[in-house]
Amino acid sequence: MIDLKSLVRTIPDFPKPGIEFRDISTLLADGEGFAVAVTAMVELARPLNVDRIIAIDARGFLFGAPVAVALGAGIIPARKKGKLPGATLGVDYALEYGTDRLELHVGAVLPGHRALIIDDLIATGGTAMACVSLLREAGAEVAGAIFAIDLPDLGGANRMREAGVNVSSLMAFAGH
Numbered sequence: 483m484i485d486l487k488s489l490v491r492t493i494p495d496f497p498k499p500g501i502e503f504r505d506i507s508t509l510l511a512d513g514e515g516f517a518v519a520v521t522a523m524v525e526l527a528r529p530l531n532v533d534r535i536i537a538i539d540a541r542g543f544l545f546g547a548p549v550a551v552a553l554g555a556g557i558i559p560a561r562k563k564g565k566l567p568g569a570t571l572g573v574d575y576a577l578e579y580g581t582d583r584l585e586l587h588v589g590a591v592l593p594g595h596r597a598l599i600i601d602d603l604i605a606t607g608g609t610a611m612a613c614v615s616l617l618r619e620a621g622a623e624v625a626g627a628i629f630a631i632d633l634p635d636l637g638g639a640n641r642m643r644e645a646g647v648n649v650s651s652l653m654a655f656a657g658h
């Protein structure tokens with residue numbers, strides 16, 4: 483059985499002093515490890531019966547796309563500010579090491595859609611909660627959120643659960 487955690491590299495003090503950066507590039511570069519991670523996400527996602535995957539810019543695209551294909555669901559990119567060409571809904575948010583803005587195309591998700599958020603990692607939950615608020619503003623149902631990595635000590639997954647979101651992850655790292 484492959485140990486996914488051992489394929490994640492930790493780089494101290496990136497992008498700021500005090501942050502332990504959990505680098506998925508080493509997991510992605512391992513063909514077997516990446517396949518095991520995607521398959522595990524698909525198995526978590528299947529019972530949620532979703533019709534749209536919302537993948538968060540940029541590392542979330544790497545996991546969201548293969549999961550969407552496996553489920554036969556469409557994929558909607560939730561993008562950082564200024565990247566989407568059409569009319570957008572947007573929200574500013576804070577994350578573990580900065581602030582940013584997340585945007586969705588108007589009309590990309592509609593009332594009645596069952597949406598699943600996918601990203602590589604949840605830390606404070608600022609990014610994922612911004613995505614939840616955009617989806618709810620658009621009238622979609624947030625059926626769940628799946629992350630490769632949870633940093634539980636930063637509280638994001640609990641924050642999402644308190645907001646009524648079904649959250650799961652493939653692995654957790656203690657500390658920051």
Ligand SMILES: O=P(O)(O)OC[C@H]1O[C@H](OP(=O)(O)OP(=O)(O)O)[C@H](O)[C@@H]1O
Nearest residue numbers: 539540541577578604605606607608609
């Ligand atoms: O739970 P939070 O504290 O919000 O942090 C998690 C977010 O931080 C990282 O994205 P980043 O903004 O660094 O963007 P990237 O995917 O483009 O590298 C990660 O991919 C998550 O989206």
Ligand SMILES: Nc1ncnc2[nH]cnc12
Nearest residue numbers: 502503504578603605658
């Ligand atoms: N510690 C961390 N490592 C990698 N990505 C992150 N996004 C937010 N915090 C992070």
